[in-house]
Amino acid sequence: MTERPSNKKSNCLSDLRRRILTQDLEPGAYLDEVQLAEEYGISRPPLREILRQLAGEDYIVLHQNRGAQVAPMTHKTLRNFFVAAPMIYAAVSRLAAENARPAQVMRLKDTQTLFRKAIREGDAAERALMNERFHAIIGEMADNEYLTPSLRRLLIDHTRIGMTFYNPSFGALADQRTEAADQHDQFIELIEAGDADGAAKLAIAHWELSRAEIERFVSPTPMHFELGTPPSKKREKGAS
Amino acid sequence: MTERPSNKKSNCLSDLRRRILTQDLEPGAYLDEVQLAEEYGISRPPLREILRQLAGEDYIVLHQNRGAQVAPMTHKTLRNFFVAAPMIYAAVSRLAAENARPAQVMRLKDTQTLFRKAIREGDAAERALMNERFHAIIGEMADNEYLTPSLRRLLIDHTRIGMTFYNPSFGALADQRTEAADQHDQFIELIEAGDADGAAKLAIAHWELSRAEIERFVSPTPMHFELGTPPSKKREKGAS
């Protein structure tokens, strides 16, 4: 309420990103402009600008005269993800090791600290967000404006998939998370050492670990992705 | 003037894309909201939505309280482009050959017809746009939402670079363009035949041809990219 307008707006933007990444706003959910505008203390025009930007970043999809929808997960999502992820992750990690700057490495270490803390405390959303931030920083390090768009897109769904499959009662995943955190430490070391080949190789290993976790959940049961609700049918509000 | 509002808006969006791709709006140029709003017969709020979307698509960059700037070309542009382009183009072309649908192939052929026509008639802008569309359709065929973001980003600058280096008085480029058009025909054949390896291989060859053209112009003289004008200095209007 006492914030400057632009702060409220950027806060709204980052918070909507957060809510989509953590599945607080679920894939396929429809967003209500007036409700969100009130919630973030801004009027509809600036909110609509934010929705357009989120659409450009592929967090949401806009439908003519029928509002904004959180980007749905389709049956093709996982298959396409498996094709693109290792290629982009490896390429970005390689470039990050070549181009990383000390200030960026510091931010990476800070994020890793928060990542481990979230694992310790069993905070699924925070863990997913810090993992996303970790890899987004590696993307910044790569400093290649032609690869970051796909990396960002991958991270959106990778984070959401990670939230979907999160199951604190399943003990085997605890080991998986510990190993993932250890690999993050290795990323930091390799990037600091400028070891491009090592970073690319680690990216593949890191990917394979994540892939194994995903496949373990996908294989036995049919995928429980939300299919996007068609616009003409009854629309569920995401922020109810 | 007699158009329905939403038509005016989508027309504005696509026309701004066109003007940026053809360098009618040059890299680094600043855009005037009121001027553009008048030009396209809409008010500022919807125009600002469009600018946000274009920012999300990386056509332009927004600066807090100092307006929208056409995405600048920096000294790193070409280097990063050379790293990312062959990888993305090859991957996308491979997937296109695997997944292309007949209706898409038809659109590809139509675009190719327009592409050859533009070459014949020496229409540089139209040629650049039809080349962009051709490769964007291949991107659609690939049907992988994680690769298209980077492909789109590459095509923006590839198209702009093509316009920059376009020189109708230089005869050697005529051969280059003919060969590029022939390769487009080969793309169509390979995609229709579902030859993934062939399409990926052709993508590399197509890239090498383009790369050679670019390097021929870059080598002798220093790059004549526009560096983005810093916001605090006097700002040139793009649509003057």
Added chain:
DNA sequence: AACATTTTAATTGTAGACAAAGATAATTAT
């Protein structure tokens, strides 16, 4: 009672007016 049609309500899209921030011009002091 089921279906089609009309009426009502809710939501999205747009416009014009106002507020705030930044850049430029003018003024004053040294």
Added chain:
DNA sequence: ATAATTATCTTTGTCTACAATTAAAATGTT
């Protein structure tokens, strides 16, 4: 005359109100 400060103007950012479109409800018809 030059530099700093103030004032003006331009441009961006936001809000409220209105228009248009779509979804839902109600009414009427077969």
